[in-house]
Amino acid sequence: MAFVLILAAGLWGIGALLGTPRRMRWTMIGMLWVGVVLLHLVLPVGSPLRMATGGSAAPWLLLGGLAALVLVYRSALRRVRVRAEAAEAKNAPKPREGAFSEVELERYARHIVLREVGGPGQRALKDARVLVIGAGGLGAPALTYMAAAGVGTIGVIDDDVVDLSNLQRQVIHRDRDIGRPKVHSAAEALRALNPHVTVRPYERRLTEDIAADLFADYDIVLDGCDNFETRHLVNYAAVATRLPLISGALTQWEGQLSVFDPAQGAPCYACVFPEVPAEGLAPSCAEAGVIGPLPGVIGAMMAGEAIKLITGAGAPLRGTLLIYDALFSDARRIKIERRRDCAVCCAKEDR
Numbered sequence: 001m002a003f004v005l006i007l008a009a010g011l012w013g014i015g016a017l018l019g020t021p022r023r024m025r026w027t028m029i030g031m032l033w034v035g036v037v038l039l040h041l042v043l044p045v046g047s048p049l050r051m052a053t054g055g056s057a058a059p060w061l062l063l064g065g066l067a068a069l070v071l072v073y074r075s076a077l078r079r080v081r082v083r084a085e086a087a088e089a090k091n092a093p094k095p096r097e098g099a100f101s102e103v104e105l106e107r108y109a110r111h112i113v114l115r116e117v118g119g120p121g122q123r124a125l126k127d128a129r130v131l132v133i134g135a136g137g138l139g140a141p142a143l144t145y146m147a148a149a150g151v152g153t154i155g156v157i158d159d160d161v162v163d164l165s166n167l168q169r170q171v172i173h174r175d176r177d178i179g180r181p182k183v184h185s186a187a188e189a190l191r192a193l194n195p196h197v198t199v200r201p202y203e204r205r206l207t208e209d210i211a212a213d214l215f216a217d218y219d220i221v222l223d224g225c226d227n228f229e230t231r232h233l234v235n236y237a238a239v240a241t242r243l244p245l246i247s248g249a250l251t252q253w254e255g256q257l258s259v260f261d262p263a264q265g266a267p268c269y270a271c272v273f274p275e276v277p278a279e280g281l282a283p284s285c286a287e288a289g290v291i292g293p294l295p296g297v298i299g300a301m302m303a304g305e306a307i308k309l310i311t312g313a314g315a316p317l318r319g320t321l322l323i324y325d326a327l328f329s330d331a332r333r334i335k336i337e338r339r340r341d342c343a344v345c346c347a348k349e350d351r
Helices: 002-018 022-042 048-052 058-091 102-107 118-127 139-149 164-168 182-193 208-215 228-241 293-311 345-350
Strands: 129-133 153-157 198-202 220-223 245-251 254-260 320-325 330-335
Touching: 002 022, 022 058, 118 293, 129 139, 139 153, 139 182, 139 293, 153 182, 182 198, 208 228, 220 228, 220 293, 228 245, 245 293, 254 293, 293 320
Parallel strands: 129 153, 129 220, 153 198, 220 245
Antiparallel strands: 245 254, 254 320, 320 330
């Protein structure tokens, strides 16, 4: 029995070193448990493998039952916490319609004195609805700065939970949030930062069957996801709903950012990245690593682009890909154009 426990500890430790998500590590240990129980059920009494793993299935079944009870208890606690957060959000003070309250005027004073924003711009921010894909490295600073800026309605969709390895860069979460759904951890932080904004957490994975309906409730989409399949899905849905898409990406010391907006003549994401890279060509942050402050830089710039789009200030990064190299403190701007043969944005126009 000790051998199996040592093997389980080894699987957990190796997974932690490789940055494997906590949920995947528990899945591997669960598969190990299932294998051990099957050995005891299939092999005859006295088999060397049975003797090496405890001699009987009873202690393993008991251990599995205890683990199941713990999981059920934690799940119940999580549901209670989510309900409490929902009740707290429902009872939170709502901003008055029309004119800003005195508290809001003081909160947003530094915006209102800006010539490019002013009162009308801050009013536009309050009326805006922005959806953020992912509550991780890029989503954390983007969500934080948009809530602080007074974006009235912020949606965030993510099916992941907070892992210890996230805290090196995903600054919206805290150590106490480990194991908690990221969207609820982020929503709690945003409501604590600014009770005058409405936060809508969606604890699920973005899929093709819900994307268009979800996007239709928003004015702008920020994509901070960590895989190319979801990025292409987000782009397809943004083009279909004619929403501007602010997209950021990271690897090691380098980040990139652009505003993809075919409805305003700019290219879409597929114009620049038409295909999903082959496996291994674009390693994830878990595989390649990423310096902690880099997501903060790019995520804050994504929030800045959203504020510019909402208020009409300045020149958003439509038709421009900004690449930032944190290792050498260098930034480059690359002009990008629509592809007339783009399978996404041009196909939509032809319909």
